[in-house]
Amino acid sequence: MSGTKTSQKGQKRLGSVFVNGVLVLICLVWLIPTIGVFITSFRNSEDIYSSGWWTVFPHRGWVKVEEIRVPESIDVDQPFEVAGVTADFSTLRQGIVTPDGRKITWIGNKRSRLVIVEEKRWVGFSARLTLDNYRDTLSGES
Amino acid sequence: MQNQPRLSAGDQILNWLTTGVGRLLASIFVPLVTFLVLWRGFIFLRDSNAPQFIIVVVAIVWGVGGVALLYGVSNWLVEKLSGEWVRRLQPFIFIGPAIAILFWYLFLPTIRTLILSFQDGLGRNFVGIENYIFAFTDRVMLEAFRNNLLWMVLGTGFSVGLGLLIAVLADRTPFEKVYKAIIFMPMAISFVGAGVIWKFVYAYRGEGVGIQEIGLLNAIVIGLGGKAQPWLLLPPINNLFLIVIMVWLQTGYAMVILSSAIKGIPSELLEAARVDGANEFQVFFQIMVPTIQSTLLTVTTTIVIFSLKLFDIVRVMTGGNYGTNVIANEFYLQQFTYNHSGRASAIAIVLLIAVIPVMIYNLRQFRKRRAF
Numbered sequence: 001m002s003g004t005k006t007s008q009k010g011q012k013r014l015g016s017v018f019v020n021g022v023l024v025l026i027c028l029v030w031l032i033p034t035i036g037v038f039i040t041s042f043r044n045s046e047d048i049y050s051s052g053w054w055t056v057f058p059h060r061g062w063v064k065v066e067e068i069r070v071p072e073s074i075d076v077d078q079p080f081e082v083a084g085v086t087a088d089f090s091t092l093r094q095g096i097v098t099p100d101g102r103k104i105t106w107i108g109n110k111r112s113r114l115v116i117v118e119e120k121r122w123v124g125f126s127a128r129l130t131l132d133n134y135r136d137t138l139s140g141e142s
Numbered sequence: 143m144q145n146q147p148r149l150s151a152g153d154q155i156l157n158w159l160t161t162g163v164g165r166l167l168a169s170i171f172v173p174l175v176t177f178l179v180l181w182r183g184f185i186f187l188r189d190s191n192a193p194q195f196i197i198v199v200v201a202i203v204w205g206v207g208g209v210a211l212l213y214g215v216s217n218w219l220v221e222k223l224s225g226e227w228v229r230r231l232q233p234f235i236f237i238g239p240a241i242a243i244l245f246w247y248l249f250l251p252t253i254r255t256l257i258l259s260f261q262d263g264l265g266r267n268f269v270g271i272e273n274y275i276f277a278f279t280d281r282v283m284l285e286a287f288r289n290n291l292l293w294m295v296l297g298t299g300f301s302v303g304l305g306l307l308i309a310v311l312a313d314r315t316p317f318e319k320v321y322k323a324i325i326f327m328p329m330a331i332s333f334v335g336a337g338v339i340w341k342f343v344y345a346y347r348g349e350g351v352g353i354q355e356i357g358l359l360n361a362i363v364i365g366l367g368g369k370a371q372p373w374l375l376l377p378p379i380n381n382l383f384l385i386v387i388m389v390w391l392q393t394g395y396a397m398v399i400l401s402s403a404i405k406g407i408p409s410e411l412l413e414a415a416r417v418d419g420a421n422e423f424q425v426f427f428q429i430m431v432p433t434i435q436s437t438l439l440t441v442t443t444t445i446v447i448f449s450l451k452l453f454d455i456v457r458v459m460t461g462g463n464y465g466t467n468v469i470a471n472e473f474y475l476q477q478f479t480y481n482h483s484g485r486a487s488a489i490a491i492v493l494l495i496a497v498i499p500v501m502i503y504n505l506r507q508f509r510k511r512r513a514f
Contacts, residue, residue, distance in 0.1 A: 027320075032358070033340060036343070050354060052358065
């Protein structure tokens with residue numbers, strides 16, 4: 001008798017966990033779009049269009065660690081070696097991720113001769129948030 | 143009568159006013175004065191160069207006082223009549239303004255729209271049913287009808303279904319108020335505001351080197367190893383993405399009304415069912431749903447009407463392009479972009495006729511529930 005009672009209780013608790021779980025899930029889906037626009041309201045317009053609003057939270061992102069000038073003597077029409085990888089121009093423009101976790105990307109066109117090396121690091125602790133949008137809106141500036 | 147007061151000069155005038163010729167003169171004179179006062183006020187408000195503050199004060203006094211004056215004078219006039227006529231006419235003094243407003247703002251525009259719908263784009267010549275042929279056969283309109291059907295079925299279905307699910311589930315938790323507040327919150331957001339909010343979900347930045355997706359949906363898809371998609375440019379699935387916005391906004395409404403209906407179910411009924419061995423699903427489908435059926439129908443028809451005349455979301459998100467056009471948006475385009483009042487009016491009439499049956503049904507349901 002007491003055994004069935006406990007099992008019923010357990011079942012009830014399981015049910016309540018399930019119910020709360022479903023509701024929390026739905027509520028999260030309901031809240032996230034609004035949270036997004038709320039966070040966006042504290043960002044610079046430049047940032048808004050260059051990265052998602054969720055990047056204000058700490059996360060592992062690519063951070064530039066090195067800039068390399070490719071010497072004029074290297075022919076970029078052929079596969080060439082830079083920062084330890086050998087690849088042709090178009091692959092380098094897309095960015096190459098090396099096995100040791102670096103990302104090597106050619107910036108700009110062939111004449112720019114600029115290559116950057118990035119590494120995954122924790123970023124977002126010093127999010128650039130601003131009240132400018134609110135100040136401008138309330139004071140009527142554009 | 144033992145305490146008869148001495149007649150003062152004022153009473154004498156009043157006596158004279160309420161008898162015979164005086165009565166007749168007064169009932170002509172008083173409305174005339176009223177009309178003159180109101181007319182002078184109107185002329186003053188139209189032509190005056192007085193400081194803004196004075197104009198505002200005069201406008202308020204003129205507007206509010208004018209209504210009171212009109213009511214007072216007409217009521218006074220009617221009460222001068224014999225008892226039977228007072229009984230006959232007095233109701234009209236009370237509902238008269240409402241009827242006048244209904245006539246002027248609702249009935250006349252409808253008739254005007256009906257006439258315009260049989261005329262050409264500039265409303266000069268009659269063209270027969272040409273506009274209606276457009277409204278029912280044009281490719282653009284057929285697409286709009288199809289999309290409205292999608293909105294009606296999917297939008298209403300998901301709003302009511304999710305609202306019911308949340309109402310039933312939230313009824314069993316101690317945090318009911320928190321959940322319901324969160325789901326209800328979007329109801330406070332305007333449709334245009336919702337458009338801005340959801341742009342940050344569906345945003346698509348295009349392809350290229352170094353481009354970061356700023357849309358949440360694309361970020362999730364990329365995170366799962368997929369490829370960024372221009373969600374709002376992909377017919378016919380973009381309609382579904384727009385419908386999601388309406389569901390997001392309207393579920394709260396369905397939820398609160400259904401929740402109150404669920405709380406109104408007698409608890410003995412549910413207990414009896416559980417004692418008889420019904421499981422939760424049986425309780426839900428065979429006890430709860432039939433009991434709240436009339437509320438369910440009212441909510442459904444309200445949201446159906448809502449989805450039929452839906453406009454803002456489509457206007458803000460896609461402007462009706464890429465196969466997302468709806469009837470109300472096409473009406474807007476015809477009237478304000480193409481300046482074709484004939485076609486616009488025909489679409490408006492079609493929309494009106496489409497909504498009327500649902501409306502009548504809805505009002506019947508409301509009356510059954512004694513909502514008014």
